[in-house]
Amino acid sequence: MSKYQLIATAAMGLEAIVAKEVRALGYECEVDNGRINFRGDELAIVRSNLWLRTADRIKLVVGEFKATAFDELFERTKALPWEQFLPENAEFPVSGKSVKSKLFSVSDCQAIVKKAIVERLRKHYKKTTWFEENGPLFKIEVSLLKDKALLTIDCSGAGLHRRGYRIGQGEAPIKxxxxxxxxxxxxxxxxxxxxxxxxxxxxxxxxxxxxxxxxxxGFNREFISENWGWITAEHWNEGRMEAEDLAxxxxxxxxxxxxxxxxxxxxxxxxxxxxxxxxxxxxxxxxxxxxxxxxxxxxxxxxxxxxxxxxxxxxxxxxxxxxxxxxxxxxxxxxxxxxxxxxxxxxxxxxxxxxxxxxxxxxxxxxxxxxxxxxxxxxxxxxxxxxxx
Missing domain, CATH: 3.40.50.150 (Vaccinia Virus protein VP39)
Incomplete structure (x- = not known):
């Protein structure tokens, strides 16, 4: 199995609790503002989605680098190994945010990242036409903070607070x-x-x-990464069987x-x-x-x-x-x-x-x-x- 750089995002003030949960799963981690960084294989993605009670979502880090110009953002995004994650028919919308960065236009950053990924995949898959994007969904985010670009793929889909049991709620339900x-x-x-x-x-x-x-x-819900070919049904079956045994x-x-x-x-x-x-x-x-x-x-x-x-x-x-x-x-x-x-x-x-x-x-x-x-x-x-x- 491959090893990936993963992030468990956390609400402000809950980082230490999420980190404790990550360590309880057997993964060493580092705590940052709003995020817990750890490394793990495909089963780590499965386990963290299934088990983390206090994290908001799990993200896979494709790359992180400094970018103060659009050309730099394009070239460094294009240099990343997107073909390791995205199949030829992948649907990959790009969202973004920018805080205290020279590249402050989020819409431009999104368009540049999308174009760079297309160029990379076109070369790898030897495509001369547009990608149809009718396959599994990969939600990509470009996040710029103080001129550092972080490119991630969302592994959860709906936020981890959506356990699947809430069929009714009041005016202001607690997450x-x-x-x-x-x-x-x-x-x-x-x-x-x-x-x-x-x-x-x-x-x-x-x-x-x-x-x-x-x-x-997360035992009774679905995750966006269940549809990705490189995290197999066997991985998910193993994770769910493990959860069943531990209940x-x-x-x-x-x-x-x-x-x-x-x-x-x-x-x-x-x-x-x-x-x-x-x-x-x-x-x-x-x-x-x-x-x-x-x-x-x-x-x-x-x-x-x-x-x-x-x-x-x-x-x-x-x-x-x-x-x-x-x-x-x-x-x-x-x-x-x-x-x-x-x-x-x-x-x-x-x-x-x-x-x-x-x-x-x-x-x-x-x-x-x-x-x-x-x-x-x-x-x-x-x-x-x-x-x-």
Whole structure:
């Protein structure tokens, strides 16, 4: 198998989490702004698409070089081995972006890259006419940053957040990749209860179930690179069989979602059924102030309303206060809340154990973390503690 330079793109603030996932797959990597660079073979492309829960997409690097003139961009693009990736009938649209570069006209850069690739392929395939482009799709991007051109091919197609289970959603659903990151940033393990009191369309509970049972998030979807001849059906079959073998479908999980809106509870239930968790997740209509439990050492993760719209702020901050009061009796539970509201800690009633800056789309947020007591290491320890009390 060949080795390729690959990129797992990441939302701002999630790079370290994506890098941890890449290393867990067995690949050494380097972290950069918005991207994790690693090398791997065809199976690495398959595995990273199937398994990376928090990455946005996987890209293959064809070349990277300095370009301050259009002639330079053309010649250096033409010098790259495009025939290694693109068959004679490939469909290859070129998109682009340019930041702080002398070649600032994106449309011109796209046209020049397209022309250079055509010239290279025409020579290789000994073509004298136009390419029909009626074969597999290769989405090429030319990205210019500070006069450095990066030429990549998208290996994912639809973004990796599209798991395939969302058949309904609310007004502002949290992205599946961010939801997975929020869970991976907690101390939750699948033997502990998990609750999302603002479940919306059910994304956080479903992502928790996928993590809890070690199910590859991309297992039930298709990828653009499945149609490429040089990544064979055998590669994809091997990757999916590996994912099937690693899944723990018999792992018991205690995951619940609640929401004030009964319509969202219905949508969340339907999405859970689509994800294959019909009997494993529970959803019900409830206000966060009514939260009660007899369980211990659980984890609460939520993406509550931020109160950004005029008139909403007072009601939302009142809800934060009620939430703090509702959760206060449960000192063995850990609470994690994502919000853009800077008054959250004051409203909740106590400072967070830890805060982490994250972006929900383009909204700058903080992830407030309240750590509960650690669970006993074994049952005897817990029994002895209760006897002393």
């Amino acid at each position: 599946e990749t961010l939801a997975a990151a929020l869970i991976l940033l907690t101390n939750w393990t699948p033997d502990r209860p998990f609750v999302d009191p603002f479940c919306g369309s059910g994304t956080l509970p479903i992502e928790a179930a996928l993590i809890g049972q070690n199910i590859a998030p 723990r479908y018999d792992q018991p999980i205690d995951i619940a979602g609640t929401d004030l809106d009964h319509r969202m509870v219905k949508i969340a239930s339907e999405n859970a059924i689509e994800a294959g968790f019909a009997d494993l997740l529970t959803f019900k209509q409830m206000q966060v102030k009514d939260f009660t439990t007899t369980k211990e050492y659980g984890v609460i993760v939520g993406n509550p309303p931020y109160g950004e719209r005029l008139g909403d702020k007072a009601a939302v901050e009142k809800m934060y206060h009620e939430m703090g009061q509702a959760f206060a009796p449960y000192d063995t539970w850990s609470v994690y809340m994502l919000t853009a509201n800077e008054n959250f800690e004051a409203c909740y009633g106590k400072p967070a154990t830890k805060k982490r800056k994250l972006f929900n789309g383009f909204i700058k947020t903080d992830y407030y973390q309240y750590w509960g007591k650690r669970p006993p290491k074994n049952k005897d320890e817990g029994i002895n503690k209760r006897l002393k009390e």
